[in-house]
Amino acid sequence: MILSDNQRDVIQELFNIGAGRAAAMLNDFVQQRVELQVPEVYLCADRDEAIRWVQETLRNQNLAVVQMGFDGDMTGSASLAFSRRSAHLLASMLGDGGGKPDEALDAIGESVLIEVGNVLMSGVMGTLGNMLRVEVHYQVPLFLRHGVEMMVADGGDCAFLVARTKLSLADLEMEGVIIVLFSLRSHDAFLDAVDRCLEAS
Amino acid sequence: MAKILVTEDSIYMRRVVTTMVREAGHTVVEAADGDECLRQIAAESPDLLLLDLVMPGRDGLSVLGELAKSESSLPVVVLSADIQESVRRGCLELGAKAFLNKPPKKEALLAAIRQALGEANRDTER
Numbered sequence: 001m002i003l004s005d006n007q008r009d010v011i012q013e014l015f016n017i018g019a020g021r022a023a024a025m026l027n028d029f030v031q032q033r034v035e036l037q038v039p040e041v042y043l044c045a046d047r048d049e050a051i052r053w054v055q056e057t058l059r060n061q062n063l064a065v066v067q068m069g070f071d072g073d074m075t076g077s078a079s080l081a082f083s084r085r086s087a088h089l090l091a092s093m094l095g096d097g098g099g100k101p102d103e104a105l106d107a108i109g110e111s112v113l114i115e116v117g118n119v120l121m122s123g124v125m126g127t128l129g130n131m132l133r134v135e136v137h138y139q140v141p142l143f144l145r146h147g148v149e150m151m152v153a154d155g156g157d158c159a160f161l162v163a164r165t166k167l168s169l170a171d172l173e174m175e176g177v178i179i180v181l182f183s184l185r186s187h188d189a190f191l192d193a194v195d196r197c198l199e200a201s
Numbered sequence: 202m203a204k205i206l207v208t209e210d211s212i213y214m215r216r217v218v219t220t221m222v223r224e225a226g227h228t229v230v231e232a233a234d235g236d237e238c239l240r241q242i243a244a245e246s247p248d249l250l251l252l253d254l255v256m257p258g259r260d261g262l263s264v265l266g267e268l269a270k271s272e273s274s275l276p277v278v279v280l281s282a283d284i285q286e287s288v289r290r291g292c293l294e295l296g297a298k299a300f301l302n303k304p305p306k307k308e309a310l311l312a313a314i315r316q317a318l319g320e321a322n323r324d325t326e327r
Contacts, residue, residue, distance in 0.1 A: 021284070028304050095213045111213035118211070118255070119282040119303045126284035135287055138255050140210070 003043045003161065007194050011161065012041045014197075018127035019165045019178060022120040029094060029116060032169045039165040043184075050152045050160035050181060057164055057179060058148055063087075064105060066117030067151055068141040070125055073134030073189040076160075076182040078121035079144070079151050080113075086174040087113055110143045117141050124178060132193035152181055159184045202226040203248035203318055208238040208264070209280070210256040214303065218251060218280065221307045222314070235259025239267060242275065249318055252297075254281040254288070265295040274324065276317040280305055 003011075016039050023034040044050040058065075064087035067079045082090065091109030094116070105113065118141045129136040144150055152160065161182040168175045182190060205227045209215040219229045230245045232238040236259045242250070250268075254261035261279065268275060279292045282303045289300045298317035301309060 025304065028306075095216070108213060111211050115211040115214045115303075122282035123284060129285045129287075136285065138283065140255055140257050 006198055007191065008041055010194050010197055012039055014128050014131050015039045015041065015163045018124035021127045022123040022178060023167055025119050025123045030169065032171050035168050035170060037166040039163055041163045044160040044162055047152055047154060050162055051149055053162050054148045054151050054179065057177060064113055065144040066114050066141050067144050068118065068121045069139035070136050072137040073193065074136055074182055076180065077151060077153060078125055079179045080117040080120055080176060082176040086176060089172060089174055090116065114141050114143055120178065124180060132197055134189065134193045153183060204228045204230060205249045205251060206230045206232060206238065206241050206245065206247035207251045208232040209253040210234055218305060221310055225311050235261065235264045238264050249314060250275055250277045252277055252279050254279060254283055265292060265297060269296050274321065276321040278313050278317050
């Protein structure tokens with residue numbers, strides 16, 4: 001399956017707008033300026049390649065990751081990953097929780113991270129859904145306790161469109177990354193919607 | 202002041218919302234999912250329901266559907282991370298009085314509660 005330059009451009013721009021919305025939402029939580037890197041979009045031929053891409057994105061294994069699956073006209077998963085230090089900082093800022101920085105997050109800390117992830121990922125995906133006029137149904141977000149392989153659904157014979165953007169809060173020395181993986185099949189509703197968007201432009 | 206049922210699966214967000222509502226002088230009852238929400242409605246007869254959408258088990262849309270089916274007059278304010286217009290429209294069509302996005306802003310949340318309670322009172326007086 002080939003993704004045209006025009007399709008890639010539309011997806012990257014919509015993801016950029018969605019990430020901007022997510023950054024504004026994170027700003028609402030923490031009352032601090034949130035900076036975004038330019039998003040990157042790739043097409044992975046299969047699940048193994050998508051897993052390698054996620055592993056390369058998350059080179060630092062000491063991360064706290066929240067994942068939310070979605071389906072409907074788009075199928076896949078969105079993830080928000082923070083370094084452990086950033087996750088503890090966020091948890092203590094918002095929920096008076098987190099536990100000791102060198103240990104796993106406590107229940108309140110996990111709850112803070114899951115809810116922040118929920119809001120940010122819904123911001124990204126909802127923006128895409130609204131702009132492409134397609135419906136997205138969300139699954140309950142989860143705190144990821146296993147390897148990054150869990151982030152890439154085993155959906156049979158499909159390609160993966162992957163997008164990432166890094167966000168940072170300079171004043172707090174906090175960093176995170178939003179990753180979205182779309183499962184793509186031929187005659188995919190998502191790519192059809194991208195094409196409609198292109199035709200309308 | 203009113204008795205408000207806060208239905209939200211996130212411990213953190215439930216704490217944020219209940220604090221805002223309590224500080225405004227309301228009484229709070231809590232539920233962590235849709236099934237517990239329906240049980241609490243029957244047991245506690247709240248004046249207003251604050252409802253999350255994406256929850257494990259019975260979700261918020263299903264709760265709204267149940268309330269619509271039973272022709273309940275309980276005013277509902279939806280509080281969700283979902284920013285899709287179709288979802289907002291769907292909730293309002295199922296009878297929600299307001300649809301707010303997370304994270305909640307205290308002034309907007311309390312204004313929506315005041316408005317929904319006011320509308321419910323006017324409906325009762327008619």
